Amino acid sequence: MASYKTKQYSVLTMNTTAFAFNFAVWTMFSIIGVKIKQELGLTDTEFGILVATPILTGSLTRLPLGILTDHFGGRIVFFIQMILVAVATYSLAFASQYWQYLLSGLFIGLAGGSFAIGIAYTSAWFEKEKQGTAMGIFGAGNAGAAITNLVAPMIVVAAGWQMVPKIYSIAMAIMAIVFWFFTFNDPHQEKRKASGTHKSMAEQLAPLKELRVWRFGLYYYFVFGGFVALALWLPKYYIGEFGLDLKTASFITLIFTLPSGLIRALGGYVSDKVGARAVNWWVFWISAACLFFLSYPETSFTVKGVEGNINFNIGLSVWIFTALVFVVGIAQGFGKASVYKILHDYYPNNMGSVGGMVGVLGGLGGFTLPIFFGILSDYTNVRSSCFMLLFALVAACMLWMNYSIIQQKKESEIL
DSSP states (O other): OOOHHHHHHHHHHHHHHHHHHHHHHHTTHHHHHHHHHHHHTOOHHHHHHHHHHHHHHHHHTHHHHHHHHHHHOHHHHHHHHHHHHHHHHHHHTTOOSHHHHHHHHHHHGGGGGHHHHHHHHHHTTSOGGGHHHHHHHHHGGGGHHHHHHHHHHHHHHHHOTTHHHHHHHHHHHHHHHHHHHTOOOOHHHHHHHHHTOOOOHHHHHGGGGSHHHHHHHHHHIIIIIHHHHHHHHHHHHHHHHHOOOHHHHHHHHHHHHHHHHHTHHHHHHHHHHHOHHHHHHHHHHHHHHHHHHHHSOOEEEEEEETTEEEEEEEOOOHHHHHHHHHHHHHHHHHHHHHHHHHHHHHOTTOTTHHHHHHHHHHHHHHHHHHHHHHHHHHHHOOTTHHHHHHHHHHHHHHHHHHHHHHHHHHHHHHO
16 A cells, blocks of 8 residues: 555646646647637737637636535546546537637636646645645646647647647546546545535635735736736747747747746745745746836837937847746746745635635636737737736735735734
């Protein structure tokens, strides 16, 4: 019989791998959506809605899936979720009209709900001192977006975009079977089954009344929602701004998605060592600095000199742009881990409901931001307006965080 430690690491490995598969499916519209946009002649706003539709379902299902995980255990909930995603993904290959793509996207979006299942299932297996590291390793499954950036373009070139959902659905079904045979019922679930006691719905949802949960949700809206939005938007941005082809744009986007996903494990470790709040603060400062430069659109202007006009052109080259986006991705990777570490510090017994709600808000960032990107692009005719929006968002996070720190200091002085 496997030891407890063996079970811990087997579950963590399967959770992380399954999450990576789900994340690859969840973000596949970032690649095939470009082809669909060309076929249907979609506007930027319509494209934003298309790529964001799966993110909506993935966001809204996180809270109920987190609650179901608290009640029934992560193993069975994760397995059923993956089977349903596999079926929905396969159906996408047969869509031909815009509304059909949107409808399929809604069902495929269940893949994004896997985060709430996996984070609660992972948390149940590890002691407090290792929570940040364990959840950070699990969260590295975000690198599934990089799998899509790497694999999907090659499938599109070799066999057409319709083959992407077919291959992804088969891979997901296989993953579900492997997951079932290499995971175990979590110890909390076993205790609940033995005692016959379960938390009531009211007890699970009680922490959601606290404003602090919603503040953490705003943080996650930026670090996770912003990550998902950029993972979906960057291939198109590279094509439009720098004139790259789809395959090259997708591969360069890997420089953002892959490190940002993998670094989350290190972010969890650092949060365990130096504290999640300190990590959050540095994440916001570094992101704000990079987004300031990314926001500035390419500009040409003329200065009237003594001996004639002097022309200037200010703009980012593709490599400077990519370097700045890379730093933002690294910062968001740390932030995704630190937010969930601080959640566990405050709500260790409610990770399903609280973690699910914060995941909902983060996922809604991934849904709403691409739509806002498209609207801003169509309305302002400035492509870098998407980074202007992200800069405003991180500024709001910093202001609220600073305000909460001041309030806590005042309360401690009174006590």
